[in-house]
Amino acid sequence: MKKKLNPNYHKRLRGEASKSWSDLPFDLLNLVFERLSFADFQRAKSVCSSWRSSSRQCVPKNHIPWVLRFPQNNENSSCMLFNPEEKDKLYKTQDLGLEFAKSSCMKTYGSWLLMQNLQSNLFIVNLFTGERINLPPVESQFGMTKIQSPVFWIDEKTKDHVVSWARSKKCVVYSKTGDNSWNKIPKSSGCLDMVYKDHKLYFSSYSGKVKIFDFSGEIPQQIVIDTTRKSTACRQPSLSCEEKHIVPPLVILKPIDYSVHWPSIDATNIVVTVTGDVLKVVKVWTYWSRSWSFRLYKVYSLGFKQHEQVYSLGDEAMLLDLGITVLANDNDGIRRNSIYFSDCKNTNKVFHFSFETRKMERLHKFDCSSVQLSSSQWFLPSNSLRHD
Known part of the structure; x- marks a missing residue:
């Protein structure tokens, strides 16, 4: 004989199930939050006050870059x-104010942007919360100067920060939390590119030198850098004969600029890998195919100066815009052994090179007819929203 159920049984089950979502153990919520992407993490913490409270102690995976x-x-x-x-989905941020609209983004770190206003002064703003940090004035200290290769770091909890940039080819300056002016780094002229990671400033000069400055102290x-280890390849990167697409000479009345047909070096950057190796990244533009290719050279590893070509990541x-590498999972929307970058000449386009x-392929052509876009950058969203 079947057991007769209480007519209120299903209602009680629904009530208990509804209640259980907010009463899940903290350890279990931790396991859930740690497996969520940045977007899903923001959605999950909005379920209830209990989940929001638990989310503040969790660090979900955030190695997936956004555009x-x-x-x-x-x-x-x-x-x-x-x-x-x-x-095929775009999100829109909150209104970040009139000065933001009239400023240009110089660099990103997590969910923070380094901005330069019309007076050439710098400030940091959080993309999601709108929180702003003013930096020492640039114009009053240096006049109208060109800011090159800017980098910065900020602690999400304490808001401690470091900002550094190059004054053209003259020198590199920096500012830390509490500074009222910019400080000069000795022997830092001729800056080509910089990366800031793990409290270290990686500096590359036009002469090919790589320097590392430790910012962990005052x-x-x-x-x-130990230079005693012999390099496995001392030759500077140059275009091979095969790549040059050699054209036989022609008898003509006026000269032809063959540089528009041959591959040419478009830019040289440095990138710090997950393990702390420093790579020199040579970006090559080929006119006839209208595409970029890349050559990588390991110039620093484990305290030693090197110069060997790297053929795989x-x-x-x-993430060339950020000067770093991240662990990649093809299933998470970012492909391993690849370079993601934006076009510095047509900055509304982003690309992927395998x-x-x-x-090379262009990524994600959107219908943005309602919004005119001027530039695009790759960035790694951080979880600063969990501290609200």
């Missing part, structure tokens, strides 16, 4: 965001 797209007109103070895990200290992906296929 930040800036408006073209100065009256639009919001940005568009694209998450590779959610194809005053930056240069780290001595393995399980890492390079070392496996040696081919």
Whole structure:
């Protein structure tokens, strides 16, 4: 004989199930939050006050880069965001104010942007919360000067920060939390590119030298690089005969600029890998195919100066705009052994280059007819929203 159920049984089950969502053990919530992407993490913490409270103690995976797209007109103070895990979907940020609309983004770190206003002064702003940190004035100390290769770091909890940039080719300056002016780093002229990671400033000069400055103390200290290890490849990167697409001479009345047909070096950057190796990245433009290719050279590893060509990134992906590599998972929307970058000449476009296929492709063509966009940058969203 079947057991007769209480008529209120299903209602009681629904009530208990509803209640259980907010009463899940903290350890179990931790396991859930740690497996969520940045976007899903923000959605999950909105379920209830209990989940929001638990989320503040969790660190979800955040190694998936997003694309930040800036408006073209100065009256639009919001940005568009694209998450590779959610194809064909764009998000819009909150209104970040009039000064943001009239400023240009110099660099990103997590969910923070380093901005330069019309007076050439710098400030840091959080993309999601709108929180702002003013930096020492640039114009009053240096006059109208060109800011090159800017980098910065900020602690999400304490808001301690470091900002550094190059005064053209003259020197590199920096400012830390509490500074009222910019400080000069000795022997830092001729800066080509910089990366800041793990409290270290990686500096590359036009002469090919790589220097590392330790910022963990009160005053930056240069780290001595051992140059006794012999390089496996001492030759500077040059275009091979095969790549040059040699054209036989022609008898003509006026000269032809063959540089438009041959591959040419478009830019040289440095990138710090997950393990702390320093790579020199040579970006090559080929006119006839209208595409970029890349050559990588390891110039520093484990305290030693090196110069050997690298042909694969393995399980890492390079975010050239940020100067770093991240562990990649093809299933998460970012492909391993690849370079993600934006076009500095047409900054509304973002690209992907695969070392496996040696081919470049443009990523994610959106219908943005309602919003005119001027530039795009890759960035790694941080979890600063969990501290609200």
